[in-house]
Amino acid sequence: MTAEMLAFAGVAVVLLASSLGVVLTPNLFHAILYLAVALVATGVVFLLLDAPFLFGVQLLLYAGGVVTIVVFAIMLTERLVGTSIRQTSRYLVNGALVSLAVFVGVVGFLVQAPPSAPRPAWPGDLTVAVGQALVGAFAVPLELLGVLLVIALLGALYFARSEG
Amino acid sequence: MPLGAYLTLAALVFAIGLFGVLTRRNAVGILLGIELMLNAVNINLVAFARFHADLAGILFTLFTISITVAEVAVGLAIVIVIFRVRRTVEADHLDLLRG
DSSP states (O other): OOHHHHHHHHHHHHHHHHHHHHHHOSBHHHHHHHHHHHHHHHHHHHHHTTOHHHHHHIIIIIIIIIHHHHHHHHHHHSOSSSSTTBOOBOOHHHHHHHHHHHHHHHHHHHHHSOOOOOOOOOOSOHHHHHHHHHHTTTHHHHHHHHHHHHHHHHHHHHHHOOOO | OOHHHHHHHHHHHHHHHHHHHHHBOBHHHHHHHHHHHHHHHHHHHHHHHHHTTOHHHHHHHHHHHHHHHHHHHHHHHHHHHHHHHHSOOBGGGOOTTOO
């Protein structure tokens, strides 16, 4: 039992438990808090995979940005107190069956796969390599991403503007 | 940990997110399930990138995270508009286009 296995087991338990909380809790506001935990746990998985830069991006964009936006949307569409925020689910059995089938299908492929090679050495500093790639081979996609973000911003503003 | 452990974890999270998308009635709840599924895919991308020592997976994850944030912003703006027009965000009640 190495330290890495212990860390992976711990973060896997946290990630799976909080994911189940997201889909099962009847209170939508609690679901968002569980989602924040799940997103941070995903960031810790990135850390275990030697990608600290992605951990930072995950915290800033997902755990910071997305959770804030969703909380705002819930405040605008539901009341945070009272019973209106409670929500029921439907098709629980069918949904569980379909999800289980998808999981079994994926794991079926994983079982057939040949055992993976051990983790190769990571060449140099990841953050430096990411920065160089973003202004090198991936410069055009990065610019397109900027255009997409502007379009999304304008679109969201257009949708959510007040009438008149 | 071997690559399979990370992929199995990602598959589990993906299945849980799919369950949420299929069973939630509230449109915001469905969006939360989609977030979980996208996260699982990101874990897969980073795991493959790490075990093949290939930077492209890391960069793809960077792009998917940014695009997901944009998608959430637009999706929630649509949810707010729907709420303003129909006074509900229950996905079952949004059948305006039904013939």
